[in-house]
Every structure is written in structure tokens, then in C-alpha cells.
Amino acid sequence: MRLWMLIIATIVLSFISLFIGAIDISLGDLLDLDSDKTQIFLISRLPRLLAIILAGAGMSIAGLIMQSLSRNKFVSPTTAGTLDAAKLGIMISMLFFTNVTYTQQIIFSFAFALVGTLVFMQILDRIKFKDAIFVPLIGIMYGNILSSITTFFGYEADILQNISSWLMGSFTLIIAGRYELLYVSIPAIILAYLYANKFTVAGMGEDFAKNLGLSYKFVLNIGLVLVAIISTSVVLTVGVIPFLGLIVPNIVSLYLGDNLRKIIPHTMVLGSMFLLICDIIGRVIVHPYEIPVNVTVAVIGSAIFLIMLFRGRAYAKK
């Protein structure tokens, strides 16, 4: 697959995404700048498209960084407790502050995502049996433990309904003014690209990195901070999108390898494209209603993931 093909496909899908929904909008309607349809376009459709593109690219890059640094193909923000920790952070911020502000939520969510991922990496460091499948299983269990803590205290404090809106990834509520946090993933992705070679070297192992004079711990920490930034921005705006950070980098790795400098652009674009397709499907099949994107991603993603497991076990272990 060539990068330009992916980009063209994404642009086409973007146009489709802009012009489907409960209200029919045609290009001609946009000529009248004050019409309701133009307003809908600017307040709802365009922000939604931007949110999909940013979230798709961001989650895929976050997954890629985690797979590289943990040296396991099946580790991602959803299989290492990162997103569950971010959710726990949001819940605790709501417990602490009666009138919690957005900034407080961001700070708590970010701090928890960072610490939560760090803890997972520590667990990974300690266990001897580093099987390609075993490691993400531990991560999923760990994530579920964090998640159950969130549910328990959420239930006690009667804020469960508030929390459940973050459990479900959906672009339905994305309108202008409610997605802008996602823009922080742009500098995070740029930084990831600048650090691409360092991540690749770190992904070859600590001894390998030290041999080349790379400060392994520093690069590892930079990577985890980037993952936490991206995950927080996605959880707080869109919610949890499963599988994305898992399957997209793996598909790219299959045909392009693991040299991050080379694969980051592909991973970004493919991530956006995949999420766009899932969102469009969710909006089309029960038109004029919508299926939340996390459902379509989960259905399509788990199918691809299963294929990867069956066909790719040999590839992941080699």
C-alpha cells in the first residue's frame, strides 16, 4: 500500500462523512453562509470529521509507541490499562471536586493515564514469561481491575451515569466547542515523529539502546507521556475506542516493518481512515439514527484482531 493511496481514500471518506447524517446537506446549501444547513455543517459535521481524524491518528500512534516500547505486538492503550486509568482519574476528579472543571478533569485523567501505564510497564518488567498473548491478557485484567474500582466508587457516589458516557466511544455529541482538546494530539504526534528513531532503537531492548548511546529510560518516559497525552485527549472528548491502537499499527507493521520513522505516517492515515469507515457505517445502517462508533469499531476490530491472532501468532512470536 502506498501512502498517497491511503491519503486519497481518507479524503474521499472525509467528504462522504461530511455529507451524511439526519439532515441532508448538499454542497449548494453551503453557498448560503447564514442558512441552518451551513450552521449544522460548521458546528456539527466539520468538528465531527476533525475529531474522527485526530482520534484515529492519535490512538493508532499511541498504540504504535506502546507496542514498540513494550516490545509486544498486542499491547495498546486498551490492553494495558491506559484508558481505564484515565477513566479512573476522571472519576476521582469528580469525587474530589463537587463542581469539577474541565481543566481539573484533564489533569487528573492525564496523571492517572501516565501512572497507570507506568505501573503496567513495571509489571511487564517483573514477569519472566513474556508470551505475545500472555502479556496483553495481564494488561486487560489489570485494566478491568482499574475499571471495577471506577465502577464501585462511581456507584457509591451515584455518578455512574456520568462516567458511563466515557465508557462509550461516540462522535454523536461532538460539536464545535467540545472536541478542541483533541488538538493536543497534534503536537504529541509531531513529537512522536521526531523521536521515531529513538523509539525504534529503544524497541530493540535496553542493552541494544545503551550500546548505541541512547538514554533508554528517558526515551521510555517520553513515550509514555505522549501516550498519556493522546489517550487523555481522546477519552475526554470521544470516549474509549477499543482495538484501534492495536490493529492499525499491526497491519502497517505487516507490510512496512517496524521502523517508526517510516511507518508513523502510514499508521496515522490508516488509523483515521479506519475510524472514518467505522463511523460512516454506524451512521448509515440505522439512518437517521446512529450506532456509537465504539460498537462498530469493536465489531470490525475484533474480527480483524481474531484474524491477526490466528494468522499472525507466528508472526508476532518470531
Place this chain on the structure above:
Amino acid sequence: MIEIKELTKRFGKKSVVENVSVTIEPGTITSFIGPNGAGKSTLLSMVSRLLDADTGDVLLDQNNVKKWKSGEFAKRVSILKQSNYTNVRLSVRELISFGRYPYSKGRLTAEDDKFVDQAIEYMNLEDMQNEFIDELSGGQRQRAFIAMVIAQDTDYVLLDEPLNNLDMKHSVQIMKILRKLVDDLGKTVVIVLHDINFASVYSDRIVALKDGKLVKNGPTQDIINSKALREIYDMDIPVQVQNGCRICVYFNSHA
């Protein structure tokens, strides 16, 4: 010159390396030999800064290795561990290019490319330079990793059991290349070996360890004899000379 001075490393209460002092002669192949658990790999890791010593110092050109900047040290000393990760899908050429990382930080210059090309040619990897390393055989992959170290262009090349899992043909091939690195390019090679016959035939000096202690250190011909080998391995090993090579016949020996 690398000087190892009274180096000690303990894991828990057990000393894995105890008070070892060795000077690595430049322009030679030095083999570390000894029974399992003798501390060979640990010693090599401390020399290359992968592990910190508890007491004692390692000096590179009279300066303590701990005081070297990582980037500068990586231009003088390279280490290849047996456990190098092979799951990563990099092409052979990409892997070798990372050998230039200490110089270029990933942005390859024309000069870097020249070094990479030379390393590929040196290790006969032209045909497979675009293949992924996880799809190669063990011997090919080992050659790719050694090519990376060659591209790193360090005066000192440290290798931890590079012959592991290799058949005889590839083992001989690797040892011949290391010999060439020393004889043609003036490098200094330090290598951990299990098969004493490879140590005997290809190395200039031998450092023998046992239970973390230095038992022998000297030119190869002074170590490869039944008396010295008995001290190292607790085995009676007859040594036969064949085409000028001292071969240890350790099969069927009386312990």
C-alpha cells in the same frame, strides 16, 4: 586500551565477579572462557557499561568508563549481547543503519551510508539487505547484527556468545570475520566463548574465569594445555596439535 581493575559484582550475597583485573591488549582477539556461571558475561556487561560494578573500575584510555558520555562511548566500544531482540521487523539495511546512530542520531549522511554499504559488503549481506531480520535464519541474523556493530565503527567490539545456536559452518565464518576485523581493520575484539577450540584457534589471548575469579590470563598458547585447562574446568583434557592448531579433545575425558 581497556583496563579492568579489581572489579566485583554481587547479585544478592553471591559474588558473580570477584576482584578481577585484566588488561585488554589493543589489536587482539581476547576470549573469555570458563564454566557456566563463571561470570564471563557479567564481566563483559560491566566493561561495556550495561551493568554497574559494585566495586572496582573499568578504564578506557585511562578514563573511567562511567565518566564517558554515552554518545562518545558508543563511538569507541560496541557490545552485542546474545539476547538481542529479534522480534522487531527491521530490514537488514535498516538494522545496520542504526549502527550509525551514535554519529548521526538517525539522520544518515552520505558518509554514514558509505559505512553501511561497507559493513553490508564485509558480511556478504548484499542479497538480503532488504529482507526483514525476523525472516532470516539464525546465522544470517547474527551476521546482520555483527554488520551493525561494524558500521558502528568502534575500536573495541565486545561480543557475548556470538556463536550460540550457530552450526559449525556459520561459527567458523563468524570467527574468520572477527579475525579479519582485527588483522585488517585493527579493531580489538573481546568475545565470550563456550567452545574452547574456537578460543584456541582464533584468539590471541585468553582470559579464564571460574566462580567469578580470574584463574588464567595470557597468550593463547600458555592457556591451552592440559595443566591450565584442568585448573579451569576440573577436567583432564588432552591437547593435540593439528595443522598448527591446538585442539582440546574434551570428549570422553576423565573428570
